[in-house]
Amino acid sequence: MHNADFTRNVAKALNDAPQRxxxxxxxxxxxxxxxxxxxxxxxxxxxxxxxxAVKRRVVGRLAEVLERLEASCxxxxxxxxxxxxxxxxxNIVLDITRSVGGKTLVKxxxxxxxxxxxxxxxEANGCEIRETDLGEFIIQLIGQTPFHIIxxxxxxxxEQVGAIFAxxxxxxxxxxxxxxxxxxxxxxxxxxxxxDVGVTGVNFAVAETGTICVVxxxxxxxxxxxxxxxxxAVTGLEKIVDRLADLPLMLRMLVGSAxxxxxxxxxxxxxxxxxxxxxxxxxxxxxxxxxxxxxxxxGDEELRQSLQCLRCGACLNHCPVFKRIGGHAYAATxxxxxxxxxxxxxxxxxxxxxxxxxxSLCGACGEVCPVMVPIxxxxxxxxxxxxxxxxxxxDHGHDAARMESLAWSLxxxxxxxxxxxxxxxxxxxxxxxxLPAVGPLGAWTSVRVRPKFSSKGLADLLRExxxxxxxxx
Amino acid sequence: MSNARENILARLRAARAERVPDxxxxxxxxxxxxxxxxxxxVKHMEATRxxxxxxxxxxxxxxxxxxxxxxxxxxxxxAPDTWVGxxxxxxxxxxxxxxxxxxxxxxxxxxxxxxxxEAQASITTVKALVADEGAVVLxxxxxxxxxxxxxxxxxxxxxxxxxxxxxLAEAVAAFDWAVNRPNNAVLISGPSRSGDIxxxxxxxxxxPMELVVLLVDD
Amino acid sequence: xxxxxxxxxxxxxxxxxxxxxxxxEYGMAGIRLLRREGVExxxxxxxxxxxxxxxxxxxxxxxxxxALHQVKVFADNDAPIVVPSGSCAAMMRYHYPRLFEGRPEHxxxxxxxxxxxxxxxxxxxVLHPAYKDAGAPIKVAWHSSCHARREMDCIKDSLAxxxxxENVTVLPIxxxxxxxxxxxxxxxxxxxxxxxxxxxxAAAIAKTGAEVFLVGDCGCLMNIAGHLxxxxxxxxxxxxxxxxxxxIHA
Ligand code: SF4
Numbered sequence: 001m002h003n004a005d006f007t008r009n010v011a012k013a014l015n016d017a018p019q020r021x022x023x024x025x026x027x028x029x030x031x032x033x034x035x036x037x038x039x040x041x042x043x044x045x046x047x048x049x050x051x052x053a054v055k056r057r058v059v060g061r062l063a064e065v066l067e068r069l070e071a072s073c074x075x076x077x078x079x080x081x082x083x084x085x086x087x088x089x090x091n092i093v094l095d096i097t098r099s100v101g102g103k104t105l106v107k108x109x110x111x112x113x114x115x116x117x118x119x120x121x122x123e124a125n126g127c128e129i130r131e132t133d134l135g136e137f138i139i140q141l142i143g144q145t146p147f148h149i150i151x152x153x154x155x156x157x158x159e160q161v162g163a164i165f166a167x168x169x170x171x172x173x174x175x176x177x178x179x180x181x182x183x184x185x186x187x188x189x190x191x192x193x194x195x196d197v198g199v200t201g202v203n204f205a206v207a208e209t210g211t212i213c214v215v216x217x218x219x220x221x222x223x224x225x226x227x228x229x230x231x232x233a234v235t236g237l238e239k240i241v242d243r244l245a246d247l248p249l250m251l252r253m254l255v256g257s258a259x260x261x262x263x264x265x266x267x268x269x270x271x272x273x274x275x276x277x278x279x280x281x282x283x284x285x286x287x288x289x290x291x292x293x294x295x296x297x298x299g300d301e302e303l304r305q306s307l308q309c310l311r312c313g314a315c316l317n318h319c320p321v322f323k324r325i326g327g328h329a330y331a332a333t334x335x336x337x338x339x340x341x342x343x344x345x346x347x348x349x350x351x352x353x354x355x356x357x358x359x360s361l362c363g364a365c366g367e368v369c370p371v372m373v374p375i376x377x378x379x380x381x382x383x384x385x386x387x388x389x390x391x392x393x394x395d396h397g398h399d400a401a402r403m404e405s406l407a408w409s410l411x412x413x414x415x416x417x418x419x420x421x422x423x424x425x426x427x428x429x430x431x432x433x434x435l436p437a438v439g440p441l442g443a444w445t446s447v448r449v450r451p452k453f454s455s456k457g458l459a460d461l462l463r464e465x466x467x468x469x470x471x472x473x
Numbered sequence: 474m475s476n477a478r479e480n481i482l483a484r485l486r487a488a489r490a491e492r493v494p495d496x497x498x499x500x501x502x503x504x505x506x507x508x509x510x511x512x513x514x515v516k517h518m519e520a521t522r523x524x525x526x527x528x529x530x531x532x533x534x535x536x537x538x539x540x541x542x543x544x545x546x547x548x549x550x551x552a553p554d555t556w557v558g559x560x561x562x563x564x565x566x567x568x569x570x571x572x573x574x575x576x577x578x579x580x581x582x583x584x585x586x587x588x589x590x591e592a593q594a595s596i597t598t599v600k601a602l603v604a605d606e607g608a609v610v611l612x613x614x615x616x617x618x619x620x621x622x623x624x625x626x627x628x629x630x631x632x633x634x635x636x637x638x639x640x641l642a643e644a645v646a647a648f649d650w651a652v653n654r655p656n657n658a659v660l661i662s663g664p665s666r667s668g669d670i671x672x673x674x675x676x677x678x679x680x681p682m683e684l685v686v687l688l689v690d691d
Numbered sequence: 692x693x694x695x696x697x698x699x700x701x702x703x704x705x706x707x708x709x710x711x712x713x714x715x716e717y718g719m720a721g722i723r724l725l726r727r728e729g730v731e732x733x734x735x736x737x738x739x740x741x742x743x744x745x746x747x748x749x750x751x752x753x754x755x756x757x758a759l760h761q762v763k764v765f766a767d768n769d770a771p772i773v774v775p776s777g778s779c780a781a782m783m784r785y786h787y788p789r790l791f792e793g794r795p796e797h798x799x800x801x802x803x804x805x806x807x808x809x810x811x812x813x814x815x816x817v818l819h820p821a822y823k824d825a826g827a828p829i830k831v832a833w834h835s836s837c838h839a840r841r842e843m844d845c846i847k848d849s850l851a852x853x854x855x856x857e858n859v860t861v862l863p864i865x866x867x868x869x870x871x872x873x874x875x876x877x878x879x880x881x882x883x884x885x886x887x888x889x890x891x892x893a894a895a896i897a898k899t900g901a902e903v904f905l906v907g908d909c910g911c912l913m914n915i916a917g918h919l920x921x922x923x924x925x926x927x928x929x930x931x932x933x934x935x936x937x938x939i940h941a
Contacts, residue, residue, distance in 0.1 A: 060490030135669035219680025360874025383749025443882035448917030
């Protein structure tokens with residue numbers, strides 16, 4: 001997408017006053033929840049340090065950790081698959097489904113399956129895949145993408161839910177949320193019961209023990225991982241912790257940062273398929289490890305830190321830009337600061353370079369990130385990569401020829417020559433209101449008065465004051 | 474396909490960081506004991522809309538019976554070979570008002586055929602209750618399978634007071650969890666909930682509509 | 692975390708480019724506040740800009756050129772460098788060393804960076820001024836700049852100085868933690884989003900019912916006050932240095 005399209009999306013989002021009010025209300029609650037749980041600054045700082053160390057240790061030695069995870073999973077009877085691209089990962093899920101003669105899948109909420117467009121691949125190949133997280137279910141019926149990484153249907157009103165349920169699942173129209181929820185429960189229970197394959201994401205995969213952990217509040221992930229004969233978990237290859245003993249901390253940081261809960265309603269720990277004597281549970285458990293640009297991030301010391309992300313969504317909730325434009329304006333799987341940070345890295349600057357400009361670098365995201373990802377620094381780095389011929393990010397240097405480079409080298413000249421600098425100020429002061437309000441000045445003055453340049457600089461005033469002092473002495 | 478593995482690992486080996494933290498600071502949540510520990514557990518579980526009832530072993534039958542009657546529940550799945558199953562069976566009145574169900578191990582697919590359509594409530598034992606998180610820890614077994622605590626609309630978790638541990642971190646250590654590796658475990662802190670319709674919290678979307686913790690004196 | 696000198700007979704002053712261009716009188720107020728505490732203030736005329744605009748736009752070579760220029764300008768003594776802007780101070784203290792990591796100038800830059808302090812932070816922690824409020828009772832709103840808060844961590848110092856003024860009531864702003872939408876070039880590269888942000892910020896400030904609003908950074912000031920003026924709001928904005936100086940000399 002181009003910056004112009006982004007600008008159009010932004011304008012649309014900014015004009016949607018009800019949506020903005022609602023979004024503000026929701027993220028304010030998320031922020032309040034987080035603050036309520038992490039209410040001691042010193043303790044929070046220590047927790048973030050610890051969580052940061054856990055993840056840095058993992059993303060700094062991913063090859064070892066993944067091999068260990070693979071071995072532990074194998075010992076548990078979990079089949080591990082590796083996918084370099086999203087397409088490969090989707091095809092793996094398709095192949096597994098076909099290998100058991102399956103056609104119907106149920107899926108719990110997972111951003112990584114959004115990233116790889118899993119549903120599209122499966123549906124194109126004659127499978128039915130049903131989202132079961134209530135928010136994702138709504139989104140799937142409407143035919144949209146998630147608005148927020150932990151609250152996908154945040155922007156949908158109950159009237160819209162009522163209308164889409166009436167249309168797509170054949171119930172009488174109602175906008176009573178309790179009834180809508182009950183209808184979804186009834187409808188989806190049948191799907192759980194009949195599905196051949198259950199798909200989940202992964203919040204943590206434990207290398208030491210080969211355990212797949214899924215955080216959720218609704219119970220649909222438990223359904224997906226327990227009822228169908230096959231459970232396929234799909235994960236980005238960075239979502240790993242080394243040791244089981246690291247889990248309690250990481251769980252608290254993830255859930256607490258997301259919603260302010262001490263723990264999610266359910267914390268699922270899948271350690272393998274059913275064993276002899278077990279009365280339920282999947283006969284096969286598969287874990288799909290997705291690269292899709294992540295190993296590239298791992299190669300750069302600064303960018304690697306993006307892989308520490310837990311996808312908690314706290315950076316979205318605290319972002320003044322996200323708060324105003326919401327999740328859809330970004331036109332990206334991952335919106336907000338985390339998306340701004342990872343989308344250009346996953347998919348390249350050609351396609352997602354515009355995102356890097358959508359930040360005032362205020363630092364709110366980095367301040368709340370539970371694993372201390374320096375999000376603003378990485379966003380700034382992406383701006384460097386945009387015109388850096390020797391960069392590390394996909395499509396680096398894509399914007400090398402733009403006029404802006406010229407402007408900054410001119411600026412550097414002025415800022416290192418005091419004479420020029422003073423002259424620039426005086427010129428601006430003299431021109432003042434005469435400058436045409438186009439380009440940057442036009443943008444500035446759309447909602448502000450022009451900057452008022454001073455004919456005298458600080459040094460001039462200082463000289464005058466000192467002269468006055470001397471005179472009076 | 475197998476190329477993917479080699480390609481990815483090769484890139485990641487080349488990407489290994491020069492330095493990684495060799496020390497992970499330990500996180501130890503509060504570590505209360507005795508009554509304080511119980512109080513913390515109750516507080517945290519109640520905060521997530523779990524009903525916590527403290528009972529003597531001899532009161533279990535009557536308590537459960539009242540719970541079910543108040544909710545017009547007419548059957549209850551329990552495992553006869555667990556401590557709570559034994560107590561219930563011994564104390565259960567034979568009036569037929571509420572039927573005790575047993576998971577039929579001989580049935581081809583009890584979960585899909587009976588549990589989903591019929592079971593209204595279940596009672597299970599737990600591995601522990603972790604106070605800091607405010608959650609019961611379940612390691613499903615052949616007699617208390619995974620879906621037993623998930624599918625029925627009412628789940629009663631029977632916890633002996635001595636099973637309360639300060640935190641998940643302590644449970645991981647106490648059960649030598651990394652070595653014993655259950656093939657399935659779940660922490661449950663309350664009834665199933667969702668905030669997905671207009672972001673107001675609603676109870677009972679996919680899992681149980683109600684979680685009751687029976688805290689049984691040792 | 693910062694190491695403050697026990698005293699400072701001499702201090703350098705880095706006025707910032709924005710002060711020099713648009714707000715030199717606020718820069719002077721800062722100098723006066725330092726002099727009031729008996730500090731000899733050096734203000735080398737060759738100074739210009741901390742380099743942040745280019746830095747945040749991703750032009751690192753140009754940033755280094757300008758950064759090194761400042762480093763050289765202040766190289767003739769070891770005295771602290773005081774900056775009437777949390778954002779520029781943070782740039783010089785925390786981002787310069789990163790910019791020169793692995794380069795021959797790194798040690799020299801680091802020595803420079805360790806001397807940098809934000810104005811109110813320097814006053815409050817090193818000079819310990821005693822202010823006697825000479826003004827009439829007034830209500831003010833305080834806006835924290837993002838980098839003053841999150842990087843220089845000097846908001847508490849600004850507020851501590853204001854708290855000395857007994858006739859001044861500082862009113863809280865809704866969403867006080869939130870960026871005003873300036874963000875340097877962000878304001879012209881994403882003008883619609885920036886406009887939405889400054890609108891909300893200005894509204895929150897106006898809602899306090901204060902007579903003036905105060906900031907420690909001229910970037911935020913130009914943005915917020917510029918918007919208020921465009922909207923013909925009577926609310927004025929002032930740099931904290933100017934406000935302090937006016938209050939103790941009213
Ligand atoms: S970058 Fe940090 S705050 Fe944002 S989603 Fe990831 S872990 Fe959460």
